[in-house]
Amino acid sequence: MTPAGEWGTRVAAALRVPGRLLALAALVAMTVLRLYDPPPIESLRMRLFDVFQRLSPRTYVDQPVRIVEIDDETLRLKGQWPWPRTLLAELVQRIASGGPSVLGVDILFLEPDRLSPSRLAETLPDLSKDLRAALQSLPPNEFKLANAFRAVPTVLGLGPSLDGEKGLPSPLRLTRVHEFGENPRPRLVTYPNLLRSLSVIAAAEQGRGLLAVEPETDGVIRRVPLVVHVDGRIVPAVTLDMLRVAERASFVRVETEDATVRQIVVGRHQLPTDARGRLWVHYTAPPTGPADPQGARYISAAQLLDGGYDPAALRGALVLLGVTGLGLVDLKATPLGLMQGIDVHAQILESVLSGGFLTRPRQADASEMAIIVLAGLVVVFAVPYRRPKLAALPVVALAAALLIGAWAQYRLFGVLIDGAYPTLSSLILFSVMLGATFIAVEAARRRLAVELDRQRQIAARIEGELNAARAIQMGLLPRRFPAFPDRTDFDIHALIEPAKAVGGDLYDFMLIDADHLFFMVGDVSGKGIPAALFMAMTKELFRSNVVRRGLAIDRIVTEANAQIAIASADLLRDTSDMMFVTSFVGILNLQTGLVQFCNAGHDSPFVLADGATPRQIECRGGPPLGAKDEFLYPLESHRLRPGEMLLMFTDGVSEAQDPLGHFYSVAQVATVLAMTPPLRAAEAAVTRLYADIKTFSRGAEQADDITILALRWVGSGDDDDASRD
Amino acid sequence: MQIEETRRGAILVLTPVGRIDNETGPAFQTRLLAEMGGGGATILLDLSKVQYISSAGLHVLIAATKQSKALNGRFAVAALQPIVKEIFTISRLSHVVPIFDDVTAAMAAWS
Numbered sequence: 001m002t003p004a005g006e007w008g009t010r011v012a013a014a015l016r017v018p019g020r021l022l023a024l025a026a027l028v029a030m031t032v033l034r035l036y037d038p039p040p041i042e043s044l045r046m047r048l049f050d051v052f053q054r055l056s057p058r059t060y061v062d063q064p065v066r067i068v069e070i071d072d073e074t075l076r077l078k079g080q081w082p083w084p085r086t087l088l089a090e091l092v093q094r095i096a097s098g099g100p101s102v103l104g105v106d107i108l109f110l111e112p113d114r115l116s117p118s119r120l121a122e123t124l125p126d127l128s129k130d131l132r133a134a135l136q137s138l139p140p141n142e143f144k145l146a147n148a149f150r151a152v153p154t155v156l157g158l159g160p161s162l163d164g165e166k167g168l169p170s171p172l173r174l175t176r177v178h179e180f181g182e183n184p185r186p187r188l189v190t191y192p193n194l195l196r197s198l199s200v201i202a203a204a205e206q207g208r209g210l211l212a213v214e215p216e217t218d219g220v221i222r223r224v225p226l227v228v229h230v231d232g233r234i235v236p237a238v239t240l241d242m243l244r245v246a247e248r249a250s251f252v253r254v255e256t257e258d259a260t261v262r263q264i265v266v267g268r269h270q271l272p273t274d275a276r277g278r279l280w281v282h283y284t285a286p287p288t289g290p291a292d293p294q295g296a297r298y299i300s301a302a303q304l305l306d307g308g309y310d311p312a313a314l315r316g317a318l319v320l321l322g323v324t325g326l327g328l329v330d331l332k333a334t335p336l337g338l339m340q341g342i343d344v345h346a347q348i349l350e351s352v353l354s355g356g357f358l359t360r361p362r363q364a365d366a367s368e369m370a371i372i373v374l375a376g377l378v379v380v381f382a383v384p385y386r387r388p389k390l391a392a393l394p395v396v397a398l399a400a401a402l403l404i405g406a407w408a409q410y411r412l413f414g415v416l417i418d419g420a421y422p423t424l425s426s427l428i429l430f431s432v433m434l435g436a437t438f439i440a441v442e443a444a445r446r447r448l449a450v451e452l453d454r455q456r457q458i459a460a461r462i463e464g465e466l467n468a469a470r471a472i473q474m475g476l477l478p479r480r481f482p483a484f485p486d487r488t489d490f491d492i493h494a495l496i497e498p499a500k501a502v503g504g505d506l507y508d509f510m511l512i513d514a515d516h517l518f519f520m521v522g523d524v525s526g527k528g529i530p531a532a533l534f535m536a537m538t539k540e541l542f543r544s545n546v547v548r549r550g551l552a553i554d555r556i557v558t559e560a561n562a563q564i565a566i567a568s569a570d571l572l573r574d575t576s577d578m579m580f581v582t583s584f585v586g587i588l589n590l591q592t593g594l595v596q597f598c599n600a601g602h603d604s605p606f607v608l609a610d611g612a613t614p615r616q617i618e619c620r621g622g623p624p625l626g627a628k629d630e631f632l633y634p635l636e637s638h639r640l641r642p643g644e645m646l647l648m649f650t651d652g653v654s655e656a657q658d659p660l661g662h663f664y665s666v667a668q669v670a671t672v673l674a675m676t677p678p679l680r681a682a683e684a685a686v687t688r689l690y691a692d693i694k695t696f697s698r699g700a701e702q703a704d705d706i707t708i709l710a711l712r713w714v715g716s717g718d719d720d721d722a723s724r725d
Numbered sequence: 726m727q728i729e730e731t732r733r734g735a736i737l738v739l740t741p742v743g744r745i746d747n748e749t750g751p752a753f754q755t756r757l758l759a760e761m762g763g764g765g766a767t768i769l770l771d772l773s774k775v776q777y778i779s780s781a782g783l784h785v786l787i788a789a790t791k792q793s794k795a796l797n798g799r800f801a802v803a804a805l806q807p808i809v810k811e812i813f814t815i816s817r818l819s820h821v822v823p824i825f826d827d828v829t830a831a832m833a834a835w836s
Contacts, residue, residue, distance in 0.1 A: 525784040572795065576758060578788045582780075582816060601816040623820040627787045631820060651780050703747060704780070 019436020020380055023429045027376040030425040034369055039217050041421060046222060048420040050335035052410040057285040057336055060294050063353040064317040065346050067298050068095060069324040074302035081323060084115035085141035089148035094304045095319055096152035098311030101246040104155045104238050106211055106322030106342045109142070109197035116140035142200045149204035153245045156202060157211035157238050159195035160228075172196060175207055175241050177227065177234040181256035187276045188229040188261070189214070207245040209238030213332060213344050220333045221344060223278035226264050226271060227254055239348045243269060246318055262362070269352055272359045280358035280416065281344060282351045283336045297346060318349050360416040371422045375402060379429045385437040395430045399423045466529075470498060473532045476539055477507060481683065489590055489714050490517060493682035495690055497652075497706040504531030504581075505650050505705035506539050510546070515590045518546050521602070521709045522583035523650040525624070530571070534579045538564065538625070542585065553587050554635035557598040557625070561633065564626035580626040584648050593640035593713045598633040600625045603654065603666065606673055607638070608645040608685065614673040616666075617646075642715030647673060647685055652706035656693050659700045664693055682710035726753060729774075736835060738828060740771040745782030754785040761789075764796030769831050773804035778812050790822050803831045 015021055033041060068091070075081060088107075095103055112119060117138035121127060127135070149156075172194070194210070196202060210228055215221045226240045236244070236252055244252055247267025255262045260275035273279050287294040301321075303309040322342040323329060331338040339347075351357055361367070375398055383391050406419025474496065481493055494507045504524025512518050520542060524534045541563055545556040564581060572578040584605060586597030599621030606614045622633040640646070649669065656664040672692045673685065686708045693706065726749040729740035737760060745753060760768055770786070772778075778786075786802065793800035801823035805813060813819060825831035 523780065525780060525787070569791070569795075572788070572791055576792075577754075578791050580784070580787055599817075601818070603815055621817045623817045624783075624787070627790075627818075627821045655779060 014381065017385070018440035019385075019433040022436060023376075023380045023432045026429055026432050027373065027380065027425070030376065030428065031369055031372055034365075034372055034421060034425075037365075043218050044420050044424065045418040046216065046218065046220070048406065048418060049222065049410070049416050050220065052407060052416075053283055053335040055407075056411055058282040058347075058351065058354075058356050060284040060350075061354055062293065062296050063350045064101075065297065065320075065349045065353065066100075066314060066317045067320045067322065067324075067342055067346055068301055068304060069298055069322060069342070070301045072325045073300055074305075075325045077302045078305065081325065082113075085109070085113040085145040086115075089141070089144040091301055091305055092145065092148035092154075092321070093151065094311050095314060095321065096148065098314030098317075100152060100314045100317045100319040102155060102207075102242045102318050103149075103152045104157070104209075104242040104318070104320045104345065105149075106157055106238070106320055106345065108157055108159050108195060108211070109145070109201045110159075110195060112198065113141040116142070140200070142198055146201050146204040149201065153206045154204060155207035155209055155238055155242045155245055156197050156205040158208050158235065160191040160210065160212045161193040161195045162191075163193050173202070173205075173208070174233055175209070175236050175244065176251035177236065178251050178253040179234070179256070180253055181262070182259045184227075184254050184256045184259075184261050184277065185229045185232070185234065187259065188227060188234065189225040189276060189278070190229045192231070194230055194235065207241035209236045209241035211238050211341070211345075213341050215333065220335060221281070221339075222335060223274060223280055224344060224348060225276070225278045226273055227252070227261075227277045239345050239352075240264065240266060240271075242318055242320075242349065243267065243352060257362075260362070271352060272357055274360060275362070279348060279351075280360065281334070281347055282356050282358045282414065283334055283339075283347055284350075286337050286339070318353075320345055320349075356414065358410075358414050358416055364417060368418050368422065371402070372425050375422050375426045376429050379426045380433060383430070383433065385433055388434060388437060391430075391434065391437075395426065398426055402426070469529060469532050473535065474498070476536055478509060483509070484511070489716055490588065491682045491712040491714065492517070492519070492710070493686045494709040495686045495707070497690070497702070499527075499652070499702045499704050499706075504535045504579075505652060505707040506535045507648075507707055507709045508539050508542065509709075509711075510543070512546060512551065512587065516551060517588045517590060517711070518542075518586075519588065519648075519709065519711055520583055520585040521648040521650060521707055522581045522585075522625075523602070523652075523705070523707070524581050525579055526577070530575075530577075530579065534564075534567070534581070537567065538581050538583075551587055551596075552635075553585060553596050554598055554633050557583075557585050557600060557622075557633045558631065561600065561622075561625045561631055562629065565629045568626040569629070578626070580624040582624040582651075586646075588640070588646075588711065588713060590713070591716070593642065593644070593715055594637055595640060595646065596635060596637045598622065598635065600633065601627065603649060603651065605646045605648040606670065607640070608647060608673055609641065610643060610680075614647075614670045616670075640713045642713065643680075645682065645685060645710055645712040647689070648709040648711075649689070650705065650707040652702070652704035653689070653693060653708065655704060656697050656706065657700055657703065658697050664696050668692075668696070680712075682712045685710040685712075728753070728756065729771075733832060736767045736769055736832065738769045738771055740774055742774040744777045744779070745775055745785060746777065746779035747781045750779070750781040750785050754788055757785065757789045758792055761792055761796055761798055761800075765798050766793070766796070767799040767835065768793070768801075769825075769828065769835075770800070770802040771804055771828050772802050772806065772809055773827075775809055776806060778809050783812070783816055783818065786818065786822055799835065801825060801831055801835075803828050 117135040118140060121132045121135040213221050213224050226237050227234050240252055244266045249267040253265040261273050261277040264271045264273055271279055299309055320342050324340055329340050332341055332344060378398060379395060383394050385391050402423045403419040406417045409415040409417045483492055492509055496505055507521045509517060509519040522538055524531045541560050545559055549556045568578040568580060582602040583600045584602040586595050588595050599619050601624035604616040604619055606616055608614050617638050619636045620634050622631050653669060654664060654666045672689055689708055727742045731738045760766060790800050803825040804827045
């Protein structure tokens with residue numbers, strides 16, 4: 001086999017493991033899904049990053065970032081919002097007196113102040129002519145506010161507008177943006193238009209930037225665009241332009257690489273963004289109470305106005321001015337809970353000043369897909385599913401490694417790498433593999449159960465067949481007793497107790513004519529179906545030989561021997577085994593009591609007579625039937641006296657064993673038969689002997705068939721006839 | 726059952742040890758018939774270390790005798806212990822299997 005072919009074979013074998021093909025298909029699907037990154041997948045990743053931020057938020061270190069908030073207390077003391085711009089101007093003057101490096105204004109001034117003296121004159125119809133003229137001669141409040149803004153480097157907010165028809169407001173001063181690299185606009189967050197403050201106020205600004213912080217699809221603010229695209233122009237966020245003004249820089253630089261934003265540079269700050277120019281916000285935990293050090297970030301406007309706070313503390317600071325009074329702000333969802341938009345700006349500025357950025361590497365997506373594939377391959381190929389309990393361990397370890405690895409990246413380097421989706425993907429593959437393994441194991445178990453059931457059925461059928469064979473075999477033998485109820489001149493009884501397996505014992509008797517009874521016992525060597533068949537054959541051979549040969553028992557036996565030898569030779573040729581039959585065969589002359597018999601390798605029968613010790617008939621005999629091809633069995637005889645009994649048995653009797661393996665033995669047969677009172681009936685003799693064997697064996701399993709045949713000659717009572725034969 | 730094996734010229738002498746019965750019979754029969762192989766083998770079974778032979782054991786001896794005859798080999802038994810001798814007598818096996826008093830007698834008869 002070529003190496004390539006060998007490799008192919010090994011791959012094919014590896015893929016035959018249950019579930020692998022399906023799991024690989026799932027892996028491809030999971031990877032492709034990650035490539036397209038639909039909102040649920042992105043959301044999973046974001047939620048992991050949220051968890052990271054909650055577990056380990058940015059540590060607050062006091063940076064020169066301050067929020068002057070027009071809070072509930074201020075509104076209570078100074079009146080409802082919107083304020084006259086003169087009051088706001090007063091607040092700005094207080095801030096300016098402290099000398100902050102920049103003031104970012106989180107308020108849009110879109111319409112003229114209704115409380116300007118000239119507007120007031122229009123809205124109050126009952127004024128005297130002089131007063132009206134005096135009011136109209138006064139400058140609008142916007143002048144005062146603009147003058148206040150001129151005293152401090154001010155960055156005014158711009159609002160996003162969905163109205164794209166009108167074109168950018170003109171004149172609109174925008175911060176200069178240098179582009180480094182390809183055109184970033186296609187990737188940037190885009191708005192159709194902008195809202196800007198009245199030009200009389202805007203004239204006082206040194207910078208301007210977008211106030212909008214837009215949530216992700218799930219409503220959480222994680223990334224804030226530092227620059228956006230509006231009608232062909234690139235517009236900085238308010239935070240970015242505050243940094244520029246604080247740095248006294250004249251422009252910001254957007255650097256692109258491979259048509260995506262790489263970073264934004266302003267003054268000495270390099271801000272890493274995502275491909276669309278958004279900065280990951282690294283949040284601090286929400287303040288826990290009045291004693292929290294983050295309280296330094298917030299200054300109530302009322303305290304500044306009333307002198308409760310020394311503006312000198314604002315020197316060099318980046319100050320955000322906004323409204324935080326309840327009912328006037330919308331709260332934004334962040335990974336660390338609800339915050340106000342102005343808080344998000346402050347968090348961004350603090351992150352930049354402390355350099356504690358969160359970043360997501362440009363190749364993060366590609367890396368994560370590689371991790372998904374690698375982890376997936378480990379789950380599919382390296383986990384021992386044949387032992388499901390062990391299989392879970394490496395997968396749990398893998399999932400832990402993925403999550404802890406991602407955590408470590410965040411914790412140590414502020415790098416956002418997804419561990420959740422690779423974990424999810426690995427667990428899905430694991431379930432596929434485990435499910436397939438369970439299904440395969442279950443299928444194998446079911447196959448095994450079916451096979452077992454089939455085996456049981458076969459066994460039951462064989463046992464049934466054996467039982468049937470046994471029943472047929474026993475049915476061949478004369479089993480009804482008394483066998484000759486109308487005869488009083490003799491008495492015959494037999495018993496056969498088969499061993500568990502089909503054996504080969506047999507007995508038979510029949511009246512040849514009124515004066516001659518044929519009888520035999522035999523034992524076919526071997527067991528099982530072959531022995532049973534041989535036994536049936538032997539019985540039929542003798543019956544037909546008796547019919548043909550009549551009373552010549554020696555010829556009957558000699559012929560049967562030859563026939564059985566032929567059958568045995570056939571068997572030897574075909575099966576390398578043979579059979580033979582030990583047998584005692586005789587004919588009793590019912591007139592005279594003369595027994596003519598042949599003994600083919602069988603135990604000699606006992607003769608039982610009243611008052612005499614049982615003794616076995618002496619005889620020459622011959623080999624078992626079928627053991628020798630040709631043998632002339634000698635004709636032998638024994639004369640019974642009236643009342644004497646012949647008792648024949650097979651070696652199942654003499655070789656019956658007790659639980660210790662002792663044999664019953666022929667001597668024991670003699671002892672039982674010698675018992676008094678003398679046994680005067682064939683049935684009694686058979687029953688007595690059998691009962692004694694059972695007592696002896698004490699429940700030990702019967703190894704061989706037990707056969708007992710008793711034949712008692714009563715005679716006619718006319719002794720004169722004895723000489724007739 | 727352990728079977729000792731010695732070869733005396735062309736004669737293979739097998740000496741089984743123990744009992745030849747239901748349990749040991751079938752394996753012993755397989756072994757014996759295998760020794761007869763393609764035919765013409767001369768095998769003497771030394772029964773001096775066999776205390777007992779059941780009807781299954783007799784089956785083995787008769788089957789071996791028949792197989793030997795069919796394959797033109799020679800097969801005999803020798804050195805029967807008293808109980809085994811009695812079993813042989815009851816079965817009249819002397820009509821079937823040649824029996825020698827001992828191995829020496831068998832060697833003398835076959836040489």
